[in-house]
Amino acid sequence: MIGRGYLPIILVTLLIAATPLVISSNSFFNFTVLVLIIALAAQGWNLLGGIGGQTSFGHSMFFGIGAYTASMLQTHLGVNAWLSLVAAIAAGALAGLIVGFLSFRAGLRGSYFALVTLAFAELLRVLANASELTGGAAGLLLKLDPGFANMQFSSRPTFMLLALAFVFASLVITQKIVNSRFGAHLVAVRENEDAAKALGVDVLTVKLKAISLSGAMTAAAGVLYVQYFLYIDAGIAFGIWISIEALLAPMVGGRGMVLGPLIGAFTLHGLGEITKSFAGRVPGIDLIVFAIVLIVVIAFASSGILGLLKKLADRFSSKEGA
Amino acid sequence: MLKVENATMRFGGLIAVNNASLDVREGSITGLIGPNGAGKTTLFAIIAGFLKPTEGAISLYGKDITTEQPHRRAISGIARTFQIVQPFAGLNVHENITVGAYLRHAKPSDAVEKAREVARQVGLEKDLEKSAASLTVAGRKRLELARALATEPKILLLDEVLAGLNPSEIRDIIPVIRTIRNSGVTILMIEHVMQAVMNLCEHVYVLAQGKMIAEGTPTVVCNDQAVIEAYLGKGSAERIARQSAENTGGPNA
Amino acid sequence: MFSPTIIIEAMINGLLTGAIYALVALGLTLVYGVLHIINFAHGATLAAAMFAVWGLNAAFGIDTYWTIPIVTPAFFVLGYVVQRFVIGPAAHGDDGNILLITLGISILIENALLAGFGSDTRSIPSDFSFAIVEAGPFLLSSARLVGAAGSLVVAILFWLLMSRTDTGKAIRAVAREKLGANLVGINVGHIYAITFGLGCAALAVAASLLMPTFYVNPRIGGAFVNIAFTVVVLGGMGSIPGAMAGGLIIGMVESLSGLLLGESLGQIGIFIIFILVLLLRPTGLFGAKA
Numbered sequence A: 001m002i003g004r005g006y007l008p009i010i011l012v013t014l015l016i017a018a019t020p021l022v023i024s025s026n027s028f029f030n031f032t033v034l035v036l037i038i039a040l041a042a043q044g045w046n047l048l049g050g051i052g053g054q055t056s057f058g059h060s061m062f063f064g065i066g067a068y069t070a071s072m073l074q075t076h077l078g079v080n081a082w083l084s085l086v087a088a089i090a091a092g093a094l095a096g097l098i099v100g101f102l103s104f105r106a107g108l109r110g111s112y113f114a115l116v117t118l119a120f121a122e123l124l125r126v127l128a129n130a131s132e133l134t135g136g137a138a139g140l141l142l143k144l145d146p147g148f149a150n151m152q153f154s155s156r157p158t159f160m161l162l163a164l165a166f167v168f169a170s171l172v173i174t175q176k177i178v179n180s181r182f183g184a185h186l187v188a189v190r191e192n193e194d195a196a197k198a199l200g201v202d203v204l205t206v207k208l209k210a211i212s213l214s215g216a217m218t219a220a221a222g223v224l225y226v227q228y229f230l231y232i233d234a235g236i237a238f239g240i241w242i243s244i245e246a247l248l249a250p251m252v253g254g255r256g257m258v259l260g261p262l263i264g265a266f267t268l269h270g271l272g273e274i275t276k277s278f279a280g281r282v283p284g285i286d287l288i289v290f291a292i293v294l295i296v297v298i299a300f301a302s303s304g305i306l307g308l309l310k311k312l313a314d315r316f317s318s319k320e321g322a
Numbered sequence B: 001m002l003k004v005e006n007a008t009m010r011f012g013g014l015i016a017v018n019n020a021s022l023d024v025r026e027g028s029i030t031g032l033i034g035p036n037g038a039g040k041t042t043l044f045a046i047i048a049g050f051l052k053p054t055e056g057a058i059s060l061y062g063k064d065i066t067t068e069q070p071h072r073r074a075i076s077g078i079a080r081t082f083q084i085v086q087p088f089a090g091l092n093v094h095e096n097i098t099v100g101a102y103l104r105h106a107k108p109s110d111a112v113e114k115a116r117e118v119a120r121q122v123g124l125e126k127d128l129e130k131s132a133a134s135l136t137v138a139g140r141k142r143l144e145l146a147r148a149l150a151t152e153p154k155i156l157l158l159d160e161v162l163a164g165l166n167p168s169e170i171r172d173i174i175p176v177i178r179t180i181r182n183s184g185v186t187i188l189m190i191e192h193v194m195q196a197v198m199n200l201c202e203h204v205y206v207l208a209q210g211k212m213i214a215e216g217t218p219t220v221v222c223n224d225q226a227v228i229e230a231y232l233g234k235g236s237a238e239r240i241a242r243q244s245a246e247n248t249g250g251p252n253a
Numbered sequence C: 001m002f003s004p005t006i007i008i009e010a011m012i013n014g015l016l017t018g019a020i021y022a023l024v025a026l027g028l029t030l031v032y033g034v035l036h037i038i039n040f041a042h043g044a045t046l047a048a049a050m051f052a053v054w055g056l057n058a059a060f061g062i063d064t065y066w067t068i069p070i071v072t073p074a075f076f077v078l079g080y081v082v083q084r085f086v087i088g089p090a091a092h093g094d095d096g097n098i099l100l101i102t103l104g105i106s107i108l109i110e111n112a113l114l115a116g117f118g119s120d121t122r123s124i125p126s127d128f129s130f131a132i133v134e135a136g137p138f139l140l141s142s143a144r145l146v147g148a149a150g151s152l153v154v155a156i157l158f159w160l161l162m163s164r165t166d167t168g169k170a171i172r173a174v175a176r177e178k179l180g181a182n183l184v185g186i187n188v189g190h191i192y193a194i195t196f197g198l199g200c201a202a203l204a205v206a207a208s209l210l211m212p213t214f215y216v217n218p219r220i221g222g223a224f225v226n227i228a229f230t231v232v233v234l235g236g237m238g239s240i241p242g243a244m245a246g247g248l249i250i251g252m253v254e255s256l257s258g259l260l261l262g263e264s265l266g267q268i269g270i271f272i273i274f275i276l277v278l279l280l281r282p283t284g285l286f287g288a289k290a
């Protein structure tokens, strides 16, 4: 028997995993890999921002820490790619713990928390852009050397399956959390901190756990990014673009819902591709669409696509019952 | 079991609680009454750890808890309700109560079951799937009560759970409170509805302008000069006494 | 290491730039003080205003300073409309939503500028841009002096507006107690939109004052939004005098850290101040303790 909420996760994963059987276009796999990387980063955001209600504008800090940790360990010290992955995830968790400890202990919430996360990300961007270790403005290149040991795959479908495995793991972890006491505490903190405290919830610890898990997930996405593109620089790693992607996907798909980030990332980038195919090479046109979708979602469907579907399903089933 | 010793709470220049002491006997229903702005809610916040008193000490079963965090006190067995209800608005009733139940039940199925049991106890079993935001005032008060109760407290602090309810709703909930006590939970309740205080409480403390001005059984306290004056203004005790003397002396009032 | 003249000159230049930062931050802090929201689109709006100034100059040859009477009312109206008919209704009264909507607006503006004008950097070259005033041993840019003076004038006008006019009184009433203001017959939605419009109008003036010495591209807002937030946080969210003082301080910090650390690391001073103030004293240096 499969536990509560896992069936949709398994179905969606199988569906994506089956695409290489029917599709062979490289641009499809490029698209899907990018979407999966974003979905993974966004799942990190969702854990903290969607389920825990602590909106971050600076998740690029975790993405960048993951990406740079993995590439610096490999290029400077010759560490194995998989070990670097583990170290990068740990670094993301640690960064989350530090930033969380500083800001949550200072009592930052809402807009203040959003701004301070943004400032941390920007600070790291400036530092990475200037430091020798991170390759400065030129960035870091990973040596092209395909093979399982280096976590590099010349076949795109294979890399897609790797990214999918990460996303699957993140979905299962998130679902486990949602079903658990920790998940209930996290939601309680989002809904009303005082009430949560009165019921014995250790608010600070709950937030710290959430932000370190969140940082770990988004750092893993950063690692996937460098392993795929074999290049990173400060603007990519710590840029506002990934902070926004990580936030938009859950907002559009359904914040606080396990499949929200994945559905949102596919929808947004699907829309982006469609727009590009109509509007041609107008720069920024996809982001214009994203922004409009974000505003429309907040105005008319604050629980996103999944929320809308759920509402429709409820209406349908209540009609049937009547 | 619960002792407040010489608690004082200052907000800038304002002294909300002034050297107040209180002692709740285990297994009792104890009342805390007093006019609006007397400092009752502030005293609850001090007991539950939401405010750090400027001076004074709180102890539970003789153990000093003055510096403990609110969630630690909940674990020690203190549960409070909020005068201004604080539901988890985005969750349904069952999920709201389950958060409380998780305090003593780490396993989700146990917590969910415990929450259902508590809902039955306070009369919310029909509303389990309803969104907390859609409840009536009476429903929200019951939800406050249920959530606190789900933490399986040793002592339950009820802050005006009857305020805003109509007489029939009050009549419905009074036996619920009594049953809770009979199940072994000590209760300290702030209440303005005197009918309920007289009906439920064995011992009553009276707070006025931050000071504890009287204590005793409900009847004793209600006839206390200082208490009547605190509620109705200076000189009123005398006036009332005179009036009732005249009334008994005169023909028909 | 550096001669005192260089350091003092850097400080004066910092103050002059800081005055314009203060003007940019003025609208942000006003909107926060009244609506209690953080307008994330503030930087992008500034970029749009700078493009408007640049466009008016490029298309009609209007001198930068003479664009003020055109762009200021235009951006007031724009701000009014956006708050009244987009942000207000879409947010359903939730602060978190407002932050996200203004983020959406900021992405929208930035990329609309990118789609319309491309990513090229543009400026308005004129002889005045390079004109210099000698003050004792120091060489100061005339355009920056005009910019600082202009900012000061706008700040004074704002102060007069807030303290002397009925609209100003209504704004202050709404800022303090929106329910009460509503009860005495003030249309809160209207006042919100006016405040938002004023914030945008201040940006339009800032854009006109900046253009002679600055350049514009679609991403320029990001740089300014960081600075403006830092100024506002430093001065105390919602405090207009705080924003003025904060602007001057940040201008100076930026100029000095640029001098000491170089261009690329120079911005670090600002982020560090921002983070430290938020963590240690979120009410700002001049704000009352919450």
Ligand SMILES: Nc1ncnc2c1ncn2[C@@H]1O[C@H](COP(=O)(O)OP(=O)(O)OP(=O)(O)O)[C@@H](O)[C@H]1O
Binding pocket: B011, B014, B016, B034, B035, B036, B037, B038, B039, B040, B041, B042, B043, B083
């Ligand atoms: N956080 C606070 N800061 C400043 N003053 C406060 C604060 N909380 C309460 N007060 C003031 O302390 C006094 C006591 O308030 P409290 O809410 O404890 O009274 P109460 O007895 O519960 O009244 P009521 O019967 O109306 O609920 C009031 O004057 C109130 O304005």
Ligand SMILES: [Mg+2]
Binding pocket: B040, B041, B042, B083
């Ligand atoms: Mg009270």
